[in-house]
Amino acid sequence: MNCRFCNTPLSQVFLDLGAAPASNSFLKPEELNSPEAYYPLKLFVCPDCSLVQVEEVKSSTEIFSSEYVYFSSFSRSWLAHAKAYVESTLPRLGLGKDSLVMEIASNDGYLLQYVRAAGVPCLGIEPTASTAKAAREKGVESLEEFFGVALAERLKAEGRQADLIVGNNVLAHVPNINDFVGGLRIALKDGGLVNMEFPHLYRLVESAQFDTVYHEHFSYLSLSSVRRIFAAQGLAVFDVEELPTHGGSLRIHARREGDPKAAETERLHAVLRMEQAAGMLTPAYYQGFxxxxxxxxxxxxxxxxxxxxxxxxxxxxxxxxxxxxxxxxxxxxxxxxxxxxxxxxxxxxxxxxxxxxxxxxxxxxxxxxxxxxxxxxxxxxxxxxxxxxxxxxxxxxxxxxxxxxxxx
Ligand SMILES: [Zn+2]
Structure with a gap:
C-alpha cells in the first residue's frame, strides 16, 4: 500500500484494531442468520509526509450505499453548530442572492437549509440517495454524486462555481484526496473561500480517541498534512479555527494561491507550532498508541x-x-x-x-x-x-x- 497523498510505500503501523465490518452496515432482523464481511482495520503513518491513513479495503460505492443510515439532522447540537456557522459566515463574506454556496457531503440538508432560508442560492453534493432525498424535501437542490475533478469541471462548464465551498467531515472520508482537493480549486469562483472541518489528529492521539477510526474514515489529518495536500493543488490554507466538535476539530480556511485575501493568520501559525512541538512530523509520535x-x-x-x-x-x-x-x-x-x-x-x-x-x-x-x-x-x-x-x-x-x- 502506498500513501494516498505522496505515493510513498507505507510500512509503519500506527494502530491495529483487528478486523471489523463496515461501521454503517447495520443488520436487518432477517440478516442475523447470515455471515458478515469483516475487513482489516489498520492505520499506517507515511514516513515521508506523516499522513495517517487506513488501507482502503472496501470500495466507496459499496460503503455509501442507498441504505446508508447516517442522517446529520438527528443530532441537535450538530444542527445548532451548522446554524451558527451559516449565520456568522454569510454576512461576514457579504453573500447574497447572486452568490452560490456549495456543500460537499451535504447529507440531509442539515446545513444548507439555513443558507436557503437566508435567501442565498445553494447546491448540495451528496452521493447517498436516502439523505439526498431528505435534503430535497427541505428544498435543497442536491446532486447525487461523488465530488472530484470530473464533477467540478462539469459544474464549471455549466457556469456554476462557488463563492463558498463547505465540507464538514468529508475530507477525511475521501479515498482519492488529491482528486477531491483538485476539484475544490476548480469548483471555486475567483476570490472564493473553502471551509472544511475535520477531526484533528492531535486530539485523537492526546485523548486516545481510537474509536474514531473506521473503514470509511480514510485519512487522519493534522493541519500540517492538510496544508501540504492543499498546496499541491494550488490552494493556500491561510487560517484555522479550533472547534470542540467531534472531540476536537479544525476548520480550515483556504483560497486559491495568490488570492490577496489569503494572508496567513497568527492562529494558523500557533496550531502549526503546537503540532511541531508535539512531534507530529516525527515517527516517534505514533509509537505507543x-x-x-x-x-x-x-x-x-x-x-x-x-x-x-x-x-x-x-x-x-x-x-x-x-x-x-x-x-x-x-x-x-x-x-x-x-x-x-x-x-x-x-x-x-x-x-x-x-x-x-x-x-x-x-x-x-x-x-x-x-x-x-x-x-x-x-x-x-x-x-x-x-x-x-x-x-x-x-x-x-x-x-x-x-x-x-x-x-x-
Ligand atoms: Zn505520504
Whole structure:
C-alpha cells in the first residue's frame, strides 16, 4: 500500500484494531442468520509526509450505499453548530442572492437549509440517495454524486462555481484526496473561500480517541498534512479555527494561491507550532498508541464483567460509527450490553454490525431502567446526559468510555 497523498510505500503501523465490518452496515432482523464481511482495520503513518491513513479495503460505492443510515439532522447540537456557522459566515463574506454556496457531503440538508432560508442560492453534493432525498424535501437542490475533478469541471462548464465551498467531515472520508482537493480549486469562483472541518489528529492521539477510526474514515489529518495536500493543488490554507466538535476539530480556511485575501493568520501559525512541538512530523509520535488502546479495552471489559457478576443491566446510547469501532474492537456482545438506543428511526429495529446488539427507540431506557447507560458518542455526552437525566430516578448512572472508561 502506498500513501494516498505522496505515493510513498507505507510500512509503519500506527494502530491495529483487528478486523471489523463496515461501521454503517447495520443488520436487518432477517440478516442475523447470515455471515458478515469483516475487513482489516489498520492505520499506517507515511514516513515521508506523516499522513495517517487506513488501507482502503472496501470500495466507496459499496460503503455509501442507498441504505446508508447516517442522517446529520438527528443530532441537535450538530444542527445548532451548522446554524451558527451559516449565520456568522454569510454576512461576514457579504453573500447574497447572486452568490452560490456549495456543500460537499451535504447529507440531509442539515446545513444548507439555513443558507436557503437566508435567501442565498445553494447546491448540495451528496452521493447517498436516502439523505439526498431528505435534503430535497427541505428544498435543497442536491446532486447525487461523488465530488472530484470530473464533477467540478462539469459544474464549471455549466457556469456554476462557488463563492463558498463547505465540507464538514468529508475530507477525511475521501479515498482519492488529491482528486477531491483538485476539484475544490476548480469548483471555486475567483476570490472564493473553502471551509472544511475535520477531526484533528492531535486530539485523537492526546485523548486516545481510537474509536474514531473506521473503514470509511480514510485519512487522519493534522493541519500540517492538510496544508501540504492543499498546496499541491494550488490552494493556500491561510487560517484555522479550533472547534470542540467531534472531540476536537479544525476548520480550515483556504483560497486559491495568490488570492490577496489569503494572508496567513497568527492562529494558523500557533496550531502549526503546537503540532511541531508535539512531534507530529516525527515517527516517534505514533509509537505507543496501541498500548493505550489495549488498556482502554481491558478496562471496559473489566467493567462489563463486574456488572454481569453483579447482575446489573448495561444499555448503550448512540448507534454511531464510533460505537461500532469500540464495541467490535472490544468484542462486546448482547449479553454484556443489552441494547443500544438511538433517536434516528432509520436505525431502530436494526442490529449493530459485528456486535449484533439490537437498536431500540430511546423510550426503551425508561421502560427497561438499565443500571448503566454507556454513552458511545462521548463527543456529545452532555447533550445525551441532559436528555436522559431520568435514569437518576432509579439510581442509573452514565459510563463514558473515552479517554478511559469512567462512571459518572
Ligand atoms: Zn505520504
Amino acid at each position: 496501541q498500548e493505550r488502546v489495549e488498556r482502554i479495552k481491558a478496562e471496559l471489559l473489566g467493567f462489563l464483567a463486574e456488572q454481569t457478576l453483579a447482575r446489573k443491566k448495561v444499555a448503550a446510547y448512540g448507534a454511531a460509527a464510533k460505537g461500532n469501532t469500540l464495541l467490535n474492537f472490544c468484542g462486546v456482545k448482547p449479553g454484556q450490553v443489552a441494547f443500544v438506543c438511538d433517536a434516528s428511526p432509520h436505525k431502530q429495529g436494526l442490529f449493530l454490525p459485528g456486535s449484533r446488539i439490537p437498536v431500540l427507540h430511546p423510550d426503551a431506557i425508561r421502560e427497561q431502567k438499565p443500571d448503566f447507560v454507556l454513552i458511545l458518542p462521548w463527543n456529545i455526552k452532555d447533550e445525551i446526559m441532559s436528555q436522559l437525566d431520568c435514569i437518576r430516578q432509579w439510581g442509573g448512572r452514565f459510563v463514558v468510555p473515552i479517554p478511559s472508561p469512567e462512571v459518572i
